[in-house]
Amino acid sequence: MAKKINKNSKRVLVVDDEHDLAELLELTLIKMGLDVDCAYGVQDACARLDRAAYDLCLTDMRMPDGEGLEIIRHIQAKGMDVPVAVITAYGSTDNAVAALKAGAFDYLAKPVALDQLRLLVKSALALDDMLVLDVSDRPLLGESAAMQHTLELISKLAKSQAPVYVTGESGSGKERAARLIHGSSSRAKQPFVAVNCGAIPENLMESEFFGHKKGAFTGANEDRDGFFHAANGGTLFLDEVADLPLAMQVKLLRVIQERKVRKLGATAEDALDVRIISATHQSLSQCVEAGRFRQDLYYRLNVIELRMPALREMGSDVLVIARHVLARVAKLNGQKLPDFAADALTALQRYDFPGNVRELENVLERALALADGCAITAADLQLSLSDHEDEEGLDLGEKFPLQDYLDRVEKQAILEALEKTRFNRTQAAKILGLTFRSLRYRLDRLGIQ
Numbered sequence: 001m002a003k004k005i006n007k008n009s010k011r012v013l014v015v016d017d018e019h020d021l022a023e024l025l026e027l028t029l030i031k032m033g034l035d036v037d038c039a040y041g042v043q044d045a046c047a048r049l050d051r052a053a054y055d056l057c058l059t060d061m062r063m064p065d066g067e068g069l070e071i072i073r074h075i076q077a078k079g080m081d082v083p084v085a086v087i088t089a090y091g092s093t094d095n096a097v098a099a100l101k102a103g104a105f106d107y108l109a110k111p112v113a114l115d116q117l118r119l120l121v122k123s124a125l126a127l128d129d130m131l132v133l134d135v136s137d138r139p140l141l142g143e144s145a146a147m148q149h150t151l152e153l154i155s156k157l158a159k160s161q162a163p164v165y166v167t168g169e170s171g172s173g174k175e176r177a178a179r180l181i182h183g184s185s186s187r188a189k190q191p192f193v194a195v196n197c198g199a200i201p202e203n204l205m206e207s208e209f210f211g212h213k214k215g216a217f218t219g220a221n222e223d224r225d226g227f228f229h230a231a232n233g234g235t236l237f238l239d240e241v242a243d244l245p246l247a248m249q250v251k252l253l254r255v256i257q258e259r260k261v262r263k264l265g266a267t268a269e270d271a272l273d274v275r276i277i278s279a280t281h282q283s284l285s286q287c288v289e290a291g292r293f294r295q296d297l298y299y300r301l302n303v304i305e306l307r308m309p310a311l312r313e314m315g316s317d318v319l320v321i322a323r324h325v326l327a328r329v330a331k332l333n334g335q336k337l338p339d340f341a342a343d344a345l346t347a348l349q350r351y352d353f354p355g356n357v358r359e360l361e362n363v364l365e366r367a368l369a370l371a372d373g374c375a376i377t378a379a380d381l382q383l384s385l386s387d388h389e390d391e392e393g394l395d396l397g398e399k400f401p402l403q404d405y406l407d408r409v410e411k412q413a414i415l416e417a418l419e420k421t422r423f424n425r426t427q428a429a430k431i432l433g434l435t436f437r438s439l440r441y442r443l444d445r446l447g448i449q
């Protein structure tokens, strides 16, 4: 039967020799508004990939005529731009790791949980967008407990209309989080307007925020909307809100309280519906104490606080994010995707990243330019580890090689958690602050039965 192709929607290739499972995946994806083709083996899949353009390929790992990995290799050999996610048999972490190493975007274990499938597909397609279209739609990456907690809070915040105040160090993803809240909320189809409050000259501030009527001041040659009008129905993101001058804070408070804006030179006010998300890397409460920020505005903005974790609090997420960033930058530059050498992985994990993910992005961009060969080395990263860290390492021989040492520490902590919970893995994962999936992965990697 000929399928109706929706020209604007994304196209997914599902590959599974089990027709029932293929159909279940197909139905789930169709419900997400995607166009889906099914292939029932490796050869069939490769032939379809050669014939049509796909935005994502979801493949079983083991099929009678070959392995899912062959599809990944086929895509790479042909230079196609198709992210692949593999579906692995329950508990076969080796397969998952092999697939990720071969270039798969992610994996799902059987039996496939449909909500996990939806999440994966959404982020795969968003990831693809980020590579070719709009950088702003990228999701927040990270599997650490800290990032999972943040993502859970973000999805709750998306269901509310309350003002959100995002805190976190510079480069930790505050704007990204604000976009995610907006993008997952009922306002998603309305505008998201991001304003850097520190970058607007004080004399223009009022007209930039509230707009003006023609003739309101010299040079006002026509009516103009300000940020509030532009964000009507959507979200206004006030970045570096601590930089607002006090006089402007008073006006902002009034607008937020009354939900009405009067353009400069206008007689009437316009009722507007704008959700405010604000952020700063400074401590707003300290600014209040120092008299630089109005307490009443602080209370209005800080109804709910979302704290973005620093990269150094996100454990091995640094590697997850590094791989994604490297893939993106290599693609943008039209370069072949290099691997990380073992010493580079160690260096990434040891470095503090005071500039967080933004710094990581810069480091990798530079490393990619410096690397000659197919691997990025620690030298290419040019990370200066602190003297303290170097000394510690030199004193303690047991810390070398670092990976073995870290594995021993990790194993010890996991065994303790398992003993405490009488080997209940769900409970142990909770104690350790890991997701169940992440604990299962670690148990396999460390060979804990």
Ligand SMILES: Nc1ncnc2c1ncn2[C@@H]1O[C@H](COP(=O)(O)OP(=O)(O)OP(=O)(O)O)[C@@H](O)[C@H]1O
Binding pocket: 138, 139, 140, 141, 142, 168, 169, 170, 171, 172, 173, 174, 175, 176, 177, 239, 280, 281, 321, 357, 358, 361
């Ligand atoms: N968890 C993450 N996963 C992927 N990319 C991230 C993550 N966190 C931050 N980034 C990336 O890091 C860069 C900085 O993020 P963003 O601008 O949101 O940070 P910020 O906290 O608002 O920074 P600043 O305080 O300087 O305004 C962006 O390119 C963003 O895509």
